[in-house]
Amino acid sequence: MSEKPPIIVVTDLIKRFGGLAATDGLTLEIATGETHALIGPNGAGKTTLIAQLQGELSPDSGEIRFQGRDITRDPPHRRAALGIARSFQITSVFPDFTALENVAFAVQAQDGHGFRFWRQSRSDPALLRPAWEALDTIGLSHRAGRLARDLSHGERRQLELAMALAMRPSLLLLDEPMAGMGRAEGVRMTRILESLKRTYSMLLVEHDMDAVFALADRVSVLVAGRCLATGAPAEIRENEAVREAYLGKRH
Numbered sequence: 001m002s003e004k005p006p007i008i009v010v011t012d013l014i015k016r017f018g019g020l021a022a023t024d025g026l027t028l029e030i031a032t033g034e035t036h037a038l039i040g041p042n043g044a045g046k047t048t049l050i051a052q053l054q055g056e057l058s059p060d061s062g063e064i065r066f067q068g069r070d071i072t073r074d075p076p077h078r079r080a081a082l083g084i085a086r087s088f089q090i091t092s093v094f095p096d097f098t099a100l101e102n103v104a105f106a107v108q109a110q111d112g113h114g115f116r117f118w119r120q121s122r123s124d125p126a127l128l129r130p131a132w133e134a135l136d137t138i139g140l141s142h143r144a145g146r147l148a149r150d151l152s153h154g155e156r157r158q159l160e161l162a163m164a165l166a167m168r169p170s171l172l173l174l175d176e177p178m179a180g181m182g183r184a185e186g187v188r189m190t191r192i193l194e195s196l197k198r199t200y201s202m203l204l205v206e207h208d209m210d211a212v213f214a215l216a217d218r219v220s221v222l223v224a225g226r227c228l229a230t231g232a233p234a235e236i237r238e239n240e241a242v243r244e245a246y247l248g249k250r251h
Helices: 046-054 077-084 099-110 118-122 125-137 151-164 183-196 207-217 233-238 240-247
Strands: 005-019 020-031 035-039 061-066 082-088 171-175 201-204 216-221 226-231
Touching: 005 046, 005 201, 020 046, 020 061, 020 201, 020 216, 035 046, 035 207, 046 077, 046 082, 046 201, 077 082, 077 099, 082 118, 082 151, 082 207, 099 125, 099 151, 125 151, 151 183, 183 201, 183 207, 201 226, 207 233, 216 233, 216 240, 226 233, 226 240
Parallel strands: 035 201, 035 216, 082 171, 171 201
Antiparallel strands: 005 020, 005 061, 216 226
């Protein structure tokens, strides 16, 4: 267990879809300032857990506490206001708006206006300033004026991360941020996430094991909705049960 206080604590979480337990009595905690990776085979329940932490799905039972507060039944917008931001497996940007406008929309949504007054995002300094800062943080400010649909796949993933950062989170839920990337783009994203360590607490779901072991302070292995093991990357590499269940002999 980490010596740092937890930013989020999951206790005995259960989520069923029919007869399938996608989350099966899961207990997990992420320390403040920690980059915690969640790995496991397809169907292990990783994205289902992320959706429950973000509020898209409600657990059938169990508890989620964020910074000491019970958020188990809080809707997504309330969790976002508290400081939880999520990126998705599939990019979710507005393709017909510029990179800067996309991030400004996220700032606007965080301020509680949703997207009803989207036109002001194009000119309001209170929205554009933090949008520029977020783009600069992830190295995309030079593409601020480009339409999102004209960005490369890797750049769209960076843009989605900038949108999450613009919401001023204290916890980032990153669901396969390297999905669909080539090697060069994956290396670039790994460096970006490395630069965010300690500034943000992060839960990282990722199949790229090189990225996982480069970034994570601790790794939890999910199998059939249960946590098989949690430990430092070196411990997880050497855990025989983990090797058999997921990593395989190559690792």
